[in-house]
Amino acid sequence: MEIVTNNCAALSNYEVLKHLQVIKDSKRKHKGQLATITYETLRYLENTPVGEQTSDSIRECMKSLSAFNLNKTELLMIINSPPITALEIQLIVEDSEERLSEDQVQQILVILANHFPHIVKEQSDNDNEEAPE
Structure with missing residues (x-):
């Protein structure tokens, strides 16, 4: 596998939280591991200081x-x-x-x-x- 375009950026926890909330609220429902990872990560981030930022x-x-x-x-x-x-x-x-x-x-x-x-x-x-x- 070859990387054609190298996009490297660091995201803050706030940005990850907002992105995961968009995924969760989207009409398209995700199944399996993505849904589990999204749910667990949202639950964790909402209980950290980032939830108030x-x-x-x-x-x-x-x-x-x-x-x-x-x-x-x-x-x-x-x-x-x-x-x-x-x-x-x-x-x-x-x-x-x-x-x-x-x-x-x-x-x-x-x-x-x-x-x-x-x-x-x-x-x-x-x-x-x-x-x-």
């Missing part, structure tokens, strides 16, 4: 993050799984200690909290559940 919030967040010279892969990882701590940013951004100051890391966290307020709410809910009584 909008195309506008992602677009505005990307514009705000453009000042930090993050590469496409790092931006995709940040959008797919928005970090809520400085440690998570260090794990996502390669050589973050050299590329970002502590103030810049805090600015990124503020930007993410502004554009994706649901992640801050989820974190506070998790902290309340883990607190010993």
